[in-house]
Amino acid sequence: MQHSVFSPMGPEAARIAELAWLLFLGGGAIFLLVMLALLLALGGGEGVRRRLGARRAILAGGVAFPVAVLSALLLHVLGVAAALGAGGREPAxxxxxxxxxxxxxxxxxxxxxxxxxxxxxxxxxxxxxxxxxxxxxxxxxxxxxxxxxxxxxxxxxxxxxxxxxxxxxxxxxxxxxxxxxxxxxxxxxxxxxxxxxxxxxxxKVPVAAPADPTLALGWQAFGRAGCGACHAIHGTPWAGRSGPDLTLLGERRSLAAGTLDNHQATLAGWIAGPQEIKPGNAMPAFNTVLDGKELRALAAWLESLR
Missing domain, CATH: 2.60.40.420 (Cupredoxins -  blue copper proteins)
Incomplete structure (x- = not known):
């Protein structure tokens, strides 16, 4: 799973990664240059310190060099920004x-x-x-x-x-x-x-009422508990919009926006007590609405939506 600016998966991210490397390496080089000047000023002889403190050296190192480097960097960054903001071909x-x-x-x-x-x-x-x-x-x-x-x-x-x-x-x-x-x-x-x-x-395939008794109990529990007031499932009577659409929920890798791995046990735990897992979210607890059998059946049915 990629979660790093230094592992680009496309041309736009690659441009940003190149710019990041330029800033890191360029900043590191300038840091080393400044440290070298500092060491020469501290440990060099009188002649070295005199040359470092001369007006010409101060203007070159303190004015000309920063202006040249920052101007070049600005032009490069503007070019990268223009490339990232360009419309390019029409999206498919x-x-x-x-x-x-x-x-x-x-x-x-x-x-x-x-x-x-x-x-x-x-x-x-x-x-x-x-x-x-x-x-x-x-x-x-x-x-x-x-x-x-x-x-x-x-x-x-x-x-x-x-x-x-x-x-x-x-x-x-x-x-x-x-x-x-x-x-x-x-x-x-x-x-x-x-x-x-x-x-x-x-x-696009409508979800039909299941024939399996356990999954059918889960279907019924979903309706009885009022889950369809917030959630939609394609092809069913339930079309709520205030919560996530649950069509093909069983295929998703996680629950609650990456909070839990997605499988039957975590589904049951989330339905029973979402506030204990992710306090402040809009999902109410159903541990007092559904008994254990209904809760397990509902989790099994939701996991079967693939």
Missing amino acids: LRIEVTGRQYWWEVRYPAQGITTANEIRVPVGRRIELLLDSGDVIHSFWVPALHGKRDMIPGRVTSLRFSLDRPGVLRGQCAEFCGTQHALMAMLVIAEEESAFAAWVARH
């Missing part, structure tokens, strides 16, 4: 991402898909993310993908990129947004075009 896929306390809503308008906390993209295609916020200021940052983008309520910003190889990239909200800001992660899953097309096709 647009994805809408809304930051919420404390999760990410992800929508594919052209495909009619809504999901949460994971962004699936095909390798080699130009992608555009349209970013906004549903409550407070968030910041979208996937270090191996691109730079940061603030997500401000009432304003839509965009982020264009492409990925050159498959992989899983981890991202994080980079703007303090409340008590669970640190537990607001996301994954960007880059996959081959055929795998992405298969994922889109699976999302």
